[in-house]
Structures are given as structure tokens and as C-alpha cells.
Amino acid sequence: MRQPVISLLSGALFGAGLAISGMMDPKRVRGFLDIFGDWDPTLAFVMGGAVLVMVAAWSLQRRLIKPVFANTFNLPGTQLIDRKLIGGGVLFGVGWGLAGLCPGPAIGALIIEPLSAAIFLGSMLLGMALHRAAKL
Amino acid sequence: MTLPGFPDAMPAEGLLGGVLIGLAAALMLLGSGRIAGVSGIAARAFALSKSSLPIPVAWLFLAGLLLGAFLIHAFVAPVQSTFPNSVALLAAGGLIVGFGTRMGSGCTSGHGVCGMSRLSPRSLLATITFIASGIVTVALTNALGWAW
Numbered sequence: 001m002r003q004p005v006i007s008l009l010s011g012a013l014f015g016a017g018l019a020i021s022g023m024m025d026p027k028r029v030r031g032f033l034d035i036f037g038d039w040d041p042t043l044a045f046v047m048g049g050a051v052l053v054m055v056a057a058w059s060l061q062r063r064l065i066k067p068v069f070a071n072t073f074n075l076p077g078t079q080l081i082d083r084k085l086i087g088g089g090v091l092f093g094v095g096w097g098l099a100g101l102c103p104g105p106a107i108g109a110l111i112i113e114p115l116s117a118a119i120f121l122g123s124m125l126l127g128m129a130l131h132r133a134a135k136l
Numbered sequence: 137m138t139l140p141g142f143p144d145a146m147p148a149e150g151l152l153g154g155v156l157i158g159l160a161a162a163l164m165l166l167g168s169g170r171i172a173g174v175s176g177i178a179a180r181a182f183a184l185s186k187s188s189l190p191i192p193v194a195w196l197f198l199a200g201l202l203l204g205a206f207l208i209h210a211f212v213a214p215v216q217s218t219f220p221n222s223v224a225l226l227a228a229g230g231l232i233v234g235f236g237t238r239m240g241s242g243c244t245s246g247h248g249v250c251g252m253s254r255l256s257p258r259s260l261l262a263t264i265t266f267i268a269s270g271i272v273t274v275a276l277t278n279a280l281g282w283a284w
Contacts, residue, residue: 006167007193011200013160014172014245018201019208019215021153022146027218027284031144033270037278041142042150047248049154050161054253057162067169074170074188076241076251081258088240089247089262091232093269098277099220099229102244103237104174106230107198108205109217116219120230127234128175128184136239 002069018108021046026100026109033097084136095127161250164197172197173246175237185238220284240266 022028022042031040067073096102101109101120109117137148164172170189179185181194209215220226237243240262242251247266251259277283 003168003190004193004196006163007196008200008203010160010164010167010172011197011202012204012207013156013163013200014174014197015201015204015206016208017153017156017158017160017204019153019205020156020213021150022216023150023153024205024215025217026220028144028146030274030284033267033274034278035271036275037283038144039142040145041139042145042147045145045147045150046154046157047244047252049151050158050249051154051253053155053158054161054165054249057158057165058254061165064166067165067167069167070169072169076171076256079256079258081261084239085241085258085262086265088236088238089265090269091236092240092243093236093266093271094273095229095232095234095236096244096266097270097273098225098232101226101229102174102233103178104201104243104245106233107174107178107201109219111202111206111209112215112217113219116226119223119226120233123227123230124178124234125182125184127231127236128179128182128238129234130231131235131238132184 006069014104015108017046017050018105024105024108024112026105028100029102029105030097030100157245157249158253161245165250171246171250173242173250174201175233175243176241176246179238218284222282222284225282225284236266 032043139145161172180187247259247262
């Protein structure tokens with residue numbers, strides 16, 4: 001029963017962080033990518049704060065035999081750098097730049113701009129389903 | 137707090153929010169042994185990916201995300217935002233983000249936060265790629281007059 005609770009709490013911290021950080025504002029996120037225009041560096045502070053905490057978390061993780069509330073670590077082990085990784089990154093960046101939204105903020109945005117968020121998320125799920133159907 | 141030269145930036149709020157996002161990912165990693173990658177969790181919630189993450193547990197993360205955002209918005213500080221006013225931009229953006237994040241195995245949270253902090257070369261490259269691609273996209277849309 002502990003993993004569902006961890007998941008809920010982790011999601012709540014994540015959503016609170018998104019709401020405080022300004023990342024639920026697509027214009028601000030777009031502003032971070034607008035380096036030749038009116039650049040807004042806020043996203044760099046968000047990424048920096050999150051990465052700092054996670055650097056500490058990874059160094060703790062390396063000393064653990066197993067997670068505190070689970071039996072094994074389920075972590076990505078692949079080191080493969082291939083066309084899927086790069087192509088996926090290029091595509092993700094295009095969509096991110098067009099709408100100013102990535103998956104986390106888009107889900108959080110359901111509470112402030114439900115219609116816009118739902119259009120984005122519905123299309124996102126369709127995109128995920130198309131990828132699955134394409135069996136790439 | 138403002139940043140000299142960038143009157144609209146929110147460095148303090150950004151850093152604080154970023155620390156909370158980092159704590160969220162740390163809790164998931166150290167508590168459940170998993171990566172808090174939102175694109176992967178969202179795909180799993182809708183049974184669009186194979187993963188050992190139980191579907192109800194994926195839904196709880198998404199419910200928590202909405203709850204956390206709602207609590208801040210309602211009781212701490214209302215979220216200010218400007219959305220694109222074009223359905224086409226939202227729909228096209230969503231479609232490409234969905235396909236791309238599955239193809240590239242992650243988004244800003246999985247590659248950007250969890251992978252970069254692990255010094256994963258894969259995640260580092262993915263993050264550089266999607267930021268560069270986003271920069272080019274925004275520059276092109278500005279040139280085309282699609283800025284919003």
C-alpha cells in the first residue's frame with residue numbers, strides 16, 4: 001500500500017512545484033526558448049533547482065540496496081544513443097515550442113485553462129497512441 | 137525578486153518550484169525506485185506503454201499533480217498564465233509532443249530533471265536536442281508571425 005501513497009505525494013509535490021515556478025504559463029516557457037527575442041530565463045532556475053535536489057538523491061540512491069518502500073529499483077538501464085532518441089527529442093522540441101507546453105504543465109493546466117489543456121492533452125494522447133501503433 | 141535585465145523573470149519562484157519538483161522526483165526514486173517522468177507516467181495511465189508501473193499508481197501520480205497545482209493556485213498564489221489562442225497550435229503541439237516524447241523515451245522531467253542529474257549521456261543529449269529544437273521552432277514561428 002505504500003507505493004500508491006508515494007506516487008500521490010510525489011505527484012502533489014510535482015504539481016505544487018509547477019504551479020509556484022511559473023512553468024504552468026506557456027508564454028513564459030516559450031519565452032525561455034525565445035533566446036533571440038525577449039528571453040525569459042526562469043525555466044533555467046526551475047531546472048537548476050530540481051537537478052540540484054536530484055543530484056543529492058542519486059548519490060543517496062547509489063548507497064541503497066533497495067528503495068525505502070519497494071523491493072527493487074526499476075530504473076532505465078539503456079545507454080543507447082540512436083536516431084529514435086534524437087528524432088524524438090527534435091519532435092518534442094517542435095511541439096514544446098509551438099504550444100509552450102510539455103506533459104507535466106499541460107496536466108496541471110487542467111485546473112486553470114481546462115479547455116486549452118484538454119485540447120493539448122487529447123492530441124498528446126493521440127500522438128502517443130500513433131507512436132505505439134507505428135511500432136517504431 | 138527580479139533579475140537585472142530580465143524584469144519578467146521569476147528566479148526565486150523558479151528555484152523554489154524547481155526544488156519542489158526535485159523533491160517530488162527524489163521521493164519517487166528513493167521511495168518507489170522509479171523515475172518521475174511525466175510523459176511515461178501519462179502514457180502508462182492510459183495503457184499506452186508497457187511498464188511495470190501499475191496503472192492505478194500512475195493515475196495517483198497524475199491526481200496528485202492536479203491536487204498540488206490546485207492547492208497552490210487556490211490557497212497560496214493564483215497561477216498567472218497566457219495560453220496560445222489558437223486551437224491549431226495547441227492540437228499540433230500536443231500531437232507532436234505525444235509522439236516525440238514516446239519516441240525519445242522522455243520529456244523535461246524524465247530526461248531533463250531525472251536523467252541529467254544522473255549524468256546520463258542519453259538524457260543529456262536528449263535534453264540538449266529538445267531545447268535546441270524548441271529554440272529553432274520559436275525563432276521560426278516568430279519569423280512567420282505565429283508568436284502569441
